[in-house]
Amino acid sequence: xxxxxxxxxxxxxxxxxxxxxxxxxxTIGSYSPARIGAIMRAANGGDVEQLCLLGRDxxxxxxxxxxxxxxxxxxLCGCNYRIEPGGxxxxxKLAAEEFEKELANxxxxxxxxxxxxxxxxxxxxxxxxxxxxxxAGGKLAGFQMxxxxxxxxRDGFVPRLICDEYPNGLPEDLQENRIIxxxxxxxxxxxxxxxxxxxxxxxxxxxxxxxxxxxxxxxxGMPFLIAKVDQNTWESERxxxxxxxRNFGPNGGGVFTKSTELELLNAANxxxxxxxxxxxxxxxxxxxxxxxxxxxxxxxxxxxSGGDAQSKVRQDILEADAHAVEATVRSQIAKPWIKxxxxxxxxxxxxxxxxxxxxxxxxxxMVATLSGAGYKADPAELSERLGLKLRYEPxxxxxxxxxxxxxxxxxxxxxxxxxxxxxxxIADEIASAADLDDAALDQKLRNGFDLEESxxxxxxxxxxxxxxxxxxxxxRGK
Numbered sequence: 001x002x003x004x005x006x007x008x009x010x011x012x013x014x015x016x017x018x019x020x021x022x023x024x025x026x027t028i029g030s031y032s033p034a035r036i037g038a039i040m041r042a043a044n045g046g047d048v049e050q051l052c053l054l055g056r057d058x059x060x061x062x063x064x065x066x067x068x069x070x071x072x073x074x075x076l077c078g079c080n081y082r083i084e085p086g087g088x089x090x091x092x093k094l095a096a097e098e099f100e101k102e103l104a105n106x107x108x109x110x111x112x113x114x115x116x117x118x119x120x121x122x123x124x125x126x127x128x129x130x131x132x133x134x135x136a137g138g139k140l141a142g143f144q145m146x147x148x149x150x151x152x153x154r155d156g157f158v159p160r161l162i163c164d165e166y167p168n169g170l171p172e173d174l175q176e177n178r179i180i181x182x183x184x185x186x187x188x189x190x191x192x193x194x195x196x197x198x199x200x201x202x203x204x205x206x207x208x209x210x211x212x213x214x215x216x217x218x219x220x221g222m223p224f225l226i227a228k229v230d231q232n233t234w235e236s237e238r239x240x241x242x243x244x245x246r247n248f249g250p251n252g253g254g255v256f257t258k259s260t261e262l263e264l265l266n267a268a269n270x271x272x273x274x275x276x277x278x279x280x281x282x283x284x285x286x287x288x289x290x291x292x293x294x295x296x297x298x299x300x301x302x303x304x305s306g307g308d309a310q311s312k313v314r315q316d317i318l319e320a321d322a323h324a325v326e327a328t329v330r331s332q333i334a335k336p337w338i339k340x341x342x343x344x345x346x347x348x349x350x351x352x353x354x355x356x357x358x359x360x361x362x363x364x365x366m367v368a369t370l371s372g373a374g375y376k377a378d379p380a381e382l383s384e385r386l387g388l389k390l391r392y393e394p395x396x397x398x399x400x401x402x403x404x405x406x407x408x409x410x411x412x413x414x415x416x417x418x419x420x421x422x423x424x425x426i427a428d429e430i431a432s433a434a435d436l437d438d439a440a441l442d443q444k445l446r447n448g449f450d451l452e453e454s455x456x457x458x459x460x461x462x463x464x465x466x467x468x469x470x471x472x473x474x475x476r477g478k
Contacts, residue, residue, distance in 0.1 A: 001150050001163040003170060013109070013144055014178050015131055015161065025149055027053050030207065036200050043191050045154070048126055049162075052149035055125045055196045058203050064284050065124070065199060068291035073120040075314070076321045077113060080353045086346025095345035099337060108133045108142030115143045119182040119325055123291065126194045127151075127159055128182045132333060138340025140333075146179070153191050177339075180332040184324050195290055202290075206283035213276040293317050315356055322352040 002016040028035070031054065043051040058065050083100035085092040103112045110118075115130055122128040129151060131144040151159035152169055159181055160169025187193045227241050285295055293313040329350045338347050363385065367377045383389050 001161065003161070003163040003165040003174075005165075012133055012135065012141060013131065014174075015144065015146060015163070018164075021150075025049075025053060025147075027057055031057075031200070031204050033201075033204060036204055039200070040197065043126075046152060046191060048151070048153055048159075048191050049149050051191070051196060052125060052147070052151075054200055055194070056147065056149065058196070058199055059121060059124060062199075062203050062206070062287075064206070064287040065203070065291065068288055069121065069123065071292055072123060072317065072321060073117050075318045076120055076325070076352070077116050079318070079322065082351055082353070084349045084351050086348050089345070091342060091345045092348075095338060095342040096348040098341065099334060099348050102140040102337070106133075106140045106142045109144040110142055112143070114145065116325060118145045119328065120321060122182045122184045122194065122324075123321070124194055124196055124199060126183070126192070126196065127190045129159065129161075129179055130182070131179050132177070132336070134178075134340075138337065140337065153189075157189060159190060177336040180328060182325070182328045184321070198290060199287065202283050202286055206280060206287075209276045209279040209283075213280070216276060311356070315354075319354050322354055326350045326352065 001021055002018055004014055004016050036054070039050045039054055042048075059069065060066075083096045083103070085096040106112055110130075118130060119128055125148050127148055129146040129148060131146055133141040133144060135141040146161075148159070150163075151161055153159055155169060156172075158172055158175075160166075160172065161175065161179065162169060181190070183190060183193045185193060229237070229241065233241075288295055293316070326349070330347060334347050334350070338345055367382065370377065
């Protein structure tokens with residue numbers, strides 16, 4: 001690791017990784033309890049290099065830790081975010097808009113999205129460092145991800161970069177406003193932060209049973225070929241038999257004389273191979289409980305996973321990760337940016353949109369219940385919340401019900417109805433007379449049409465009522 005004092009030009013990074021860092025920070029293949037104990041004691045004194053390397057190995061090699069951390073990282077990075085002004089003034093709003101644009105456009109070495117993924121690993125590591133790459137004029141250019149094992153805490157409680165120019169640690173004033181340090185849960189001593197101290201032992205306990213399990217499978221799960229021969233064959237054809245057994249494949253085998261007796265003893269009450277699987281299951285459950293807070297998988301539907309308990313646990317963890325990142329971004333990125341660009345403005349705030357998705361089935365049930373009580377929901381609001389275009393149409397009444405309602409409704413007496421009743425019979429008589437011959441038609445005209453008096457009287461009654469009503473209105477107008 002090299003320290004670049006002059007940062008002018010295209011490469012404005014403060015820290016330059018070197019190829020030699022790969023061999024310098026290599027690790028051993030496995031961790032024994034004695035080795036882990038020594039690493040913890042060194043970290044207690046501020047030498048956190050081996051502890052952070054252990055965390056790096058666990059994040060790279062332990063499949064349970066990888067799965068759990070990808071869940072946490074994916075949940076946080078999948079949330080939308082916005083930048084809120086730190087105050088109510090116009091300058092505060094302008095500063096927030098500019099800061100949001102620069103975060104979105106930062107792309108040198110790493111983007112803001114890459115930074116978020118990097119910071120989540122502070123759940124395991126004691127701390128996670130990253131470098132802010134500045135442009136001329138105090139503008140954000142990007143972010144460079146740094147590894148925590150390149151820092152130490154031997155001389156204080158602020159991590160200091162170990163580089164060729166400063167083997168004892170880069171001075172704090174050179175790191176200020178350039179290197180950020182994120183902790184999931186801040187502690188007085190960063191060497192004791194993170195979940196690495198618990199995960200280290202679980203990682204150790206998980207790896208030893210796996211080795212024993214494969215040894216058990218090799219011993220009891222693979223066919224074993226035995227050749228029992230007499231003494232003469234043993235002395236004359238032993239090598240031939242060895243070669244013959246080897247040609248059967250990778251399975252075990254052996255050549256014995258008939259007088260040789262072998263006995264393989266098993267430990268009592270081991271439950272066959274279940275003891276190894278139970279140990280691995282215990283470590284798996286412990287790791288997921290530690291990192292994700294619950295054990296329910298997407299395929300389970302009983303117990304707590306059938307309700308809201310597991311969802312609430314996941315939501316609580318997401319909010320905790322988001323609030324920790326929000327605090328780090330505001331105090332270590334937004335603060336120096338405001339100092340360089342808008343010294344008079346308030347520090348803007350990063351806010352993640354953490355509202356859980358709405359239960360649409362519960363919403364539909366609530367709307368149906370309210371509708372039954374006489375309360376109608378706004379179609380526009382429902383369309384927005386459900387993501388569907390809705391329009392309200394009153395339900396059509398059944399045919400039988402419509403006829404019944406029409407029969408129950410009294411028929412109003414109107415002028416049009418009266419005219420129809422009066423002229424209807426005349427029209428019927430004229431239509432029937434069209435089929436008569438000349439003699440019959442002449443007789444019909446001489447006798448006249450048979451009309452009911454009630455029709456004429458009904459028309460006269462309607463006309464009289466309308467005339468009286470019009471006369472009364474004119475009198476009231478005077």
